[in-house]
Amino acid sequence: MYALCDANNFYASAERIMRPDLRKRGVLVLGNNEGCIVARSAEVKALGIKMGQPWFQVKDMARQHGIVAFASNYALYADISDRIVTVLRDMAPCVEPYSIDESFCLLGGVAEPERLCREMKQRIERWVGVPVCLGLGRSRSRSKLANFIAKRNAEFEGVFNIDALQPHEELARLSNIEVGEVWGVGSRYAKRLGELGILSVADLQAADVEFIRQQFGVVLARTVQELRGIPCIGIEAQIPHKQQIMCSRSFGRPVLTLEELEQAVVTYSARAAEKLREDGSVAQGVMVFAYTSPFRDIPQYSGSRVIPLVTASQDTRLITAAAVAGVRHLYRPGFQYAKAGVMLLDLLPQEIVQGDLFAAGDSKRSRSLMATVDRLNKEMGRGTVIFAGQGIRPRWAMKQGMKSPAYTTSWKELRIVRA
Amino acid sequence: MDSIGKTTLTFVDDTIPEKLLNAPWLAALAPAGDPGTSIRLPLYQDAVRAGWPSPAAGYEEARLDLNEHIIQRPEATFLLRVQGRSMEGAKISEGDVLVCDRAITPVHGHVVIAEVNGDFCVKTLWKRGGTVKLLSANPKYPPITFEDGSELVIFGVVTWILHKTPS
Numbered sequence: 001m002y003a004l005c006d007a008n009n010f011y012a013s014a015e016r017i018m019r020p021d022l023r024k025r026g027v028l029v030l031g032n033n034e035g036c037i038v039a040r041s042a043e044v045k046a047l048g049i050k051m052g053q054p055w056f057q058v059k060d061m062a063r064q065h066g067i068v069a070f071a072s073n074y075a076l077y078a079d080i081s082d083r084i085v086t087v088l089r090d091m092a093p094c095v096e097p098y099s100i101d102e103s104f105c106l107l108g109g110v111a112e113p114e115r116l117c118r119e120m121k122q123r124i125e126r127w128v129g130v131p132v133c134l135g136l137g138r139s140r141s142r143s144k145l146a147n148f149i150a151k152r153n154a155e156f157e158g159v160f161n162i163d164a165l166q167p168h169e170e171l172a173r174l175s176n177i178e179v180g181e182v183w184g185v186g187s188r189y190a191k192r193l194g195e196l197g198i199l200s201v202a203d204l205q206a207a208d209v210e211f212i213r214q215q216f217g218v219v220l221a222r223t224v225q226e227l228r229g230i231p232c233i234g235i236e237a238q239i240p241h242k243q244q245i246m247c248s249r250s251f252g253r254p255v256l257t258l259e260e261l262e263q264a265v266v267t268y269s270a271r272a273a274e275k276l277r278e279d280g281s282v283a284q285g286v287m288v289f290a291y292t293s294p295f296r297d298i299p300q301y302s303g304s305r306v307i308p309l310v311t312a313s314q315d316t317r318l319i320t321a322a323a324v325a326g327v328r329h330l331y332r333p334g335f336q337y338a339k340a341g342v343m344l345l346d347l348l349p350q351e352i353v354q355g356d357l358f359a360a361g362d363s364k365r366s367r368s369l370m371a372t373v374d375r376l377n378k379e380m381g382r383g384t385v386i387f388a389g390q391g392i393r394p395r396w397a398m399k400q401g402m403k404s405p406a407y408t409t410s411w412k413e414l415r416i417v418r419a
Numbered sequence: 420m421d422s423i424g425k426t427t428l429t430f431v432d433d434t435i436p437e438k439l440l441n442a443p444w445l446a447a448l449a450p451a452g453d454p455g456t457s458i459r460l461p462l463y464q465d466a467v468r469a470g471w472p473s474p475a476a477g478y479e480e481a482r483l484d485l486n487e488h489i490i491q492r493p494e495a496t497f498l499l500r501v502q503g504r505s506m507e508g509a510k511i512s513e514g515d516v517l518v519c520d521r522a523i524t525p526v527h528g529h530v531v532i533a534e535v536n537g538d539f540c541v542k543t544l545w546k547r548g549g550t551v552k553l554l555s556a557n558p559k560y561p562p563i564t565f566e567d568g569s570e571l572v573i574f575g576v577v578t579w580i581l582h583k584t585p586s
Contacts, residue, residue: 021537
């Protein structure tokens with residue numbers, strides 16, 4: 001049994017924790033240098049403001065409706081994300097962070113999974129202050145769908161178990177959900193599937209597995225199996241996320257030294273950046289995490305850091321430098337790390353990026369260098385050209401104006417309470 | 420003796436107190452006593468160093484850690500800084516840092532961080548017989564009451580006050 005836990009409008013919700021005056025007001029969060037919208041609260045969504053819209057387009061409407069805009073405060077979001085994962089790890093047998101605001105919980109062996117999920121939701125909201133939804137299902141894909149249903153239907157109060165439905169109920173629900181909502185089915189697949197007459201999730205669930213495998217590849221074929229209740233896609237399968245790209249692996253044997261952890265992170269960064277370029281996107285932030293195995297009776301530690309990129313980038317060197325800096329900061333000696341990963345956050349199409357005059361960023365030369373590296377690696381095998389990983393010093397000083405204070409990570413920026 | 424170096428001896432004598440069995444330093448000593456008395460102990464899985472170990476060896480305690488002591492649940496704990504003097508009578512001064520735990524259920528008498536008029540304030544919670552009030556520690560400040568319709572929202576319970584001396 002799997003449960004997908006994800007925060008509602010995560011960045012916006014994180015900003016609201018310390019701002020009781022914003023609980024009922026619209027909140028939106030902007031990416032690098034106050035460029036594009038990366039998060040919206042429900043009120044902002046209701047006004048039809050879209051993800052990725054540039055701030056200058058939306059500024060006036062925001063002012064009219066009393067919407068408060070923030071520049072992304074990754075230090076805060078990373079900390080809040082960490083807290084959520086900590087609460088989950090304390091309550092569920094096994095937790096796999098999937099992105100900065102989503103985690104899969106493996107609930108195999110839990111007697112009352114639905115009740116546990118309600119308790120987890122309540123505890124996260126009480127202890128951390130962020131509203132979440134949990135979806136339960138026999139496979140990861142089903143749990144993601146269940147989460148989608150929980151989010152869209154307030155009557156379930158944030159927890160929904162898709163496996164508790166009768167077959168005809170399930171069919172009815174899944175017939176009314178677009179196939180694009182299935183985990184791993186992006187807009188590209190959705191279009192092609194649509195052309196083949198597969199429009200709803202139910203359609204995909206009923207599709208011929210072999211046919212899907214021939215037309216779309218093994219991952220989507222496995223997805224069909226998952227929809228039918230057979231778990232066969234591991235977290236390592238790296239299903240592309242709409243807003244993030246992740247590369248992570250469990251270690252063959254526990255990793256103890258910072259050096260080894262760094263090496264792993266350099267590898268993951270390179271891989272993730274490759275995928276980013278394939279995707280035609282740039283990333284606005286780099287998240288790195290590492291944790292001990294929850295299955296072993298050893299001291300437990302789970303840590304993550306987010307490094308914002310001054311200019312959105314797809315450059316391996318910048319991304320790697322950011323990830324390495326992050327892992328150095330989160331590393332604690334004396335723990336046996338079982339897994340680490342690098343996540344690229346808040347992707348934008350590469351055409352959108354406006355260069356910062358003074359940033360190292362993605363110059364034309366850097367982009368052609370990257371293209372050459374990619375081609376070499378493709379032709380001669382992955383790892384033909386690898387990066388030393390050191391020596392690049394990214395500038396992380398972003399415009400401070402619209403960023404909320406680092407309430408939880410800086411003594412100088414603590415929230416004031418009136419006495 | 421099994422292959423990973425653990426020695427297990429059968430425990431026979433019930434009079435050996437329970438807490439001795441768990442004393443870390445015991446594990447470093449060679450088993451003593453008459454053949455009729457034996458103790459089941461887990462030994463370190465690492466190789467035992469040659470030579471007679473000091474009774475203090477293996478009992479190394481970590482230096483006092485403020486974090487561990489003050490913050491029970493880091494994931495539920497937030498720090499805030501005080502501005503204002505209405506709680507001086509409760510030993511909360513301007514500039515102090517408050518450790519606030521959201522996991523504790525607030526009860527009558529707790530110092531709490533409450534959400535009032537869209538802002539955070541620190542007050543003592545009064546909760547008796549269906550009435551809920553927030554009290555200051557200064558007679559100049561009247562209690563904050565909650566009439567029907569308005570709701571008291573508590574951010575968390577203050578567990579520690581960090582006050583810096585002028586040093």
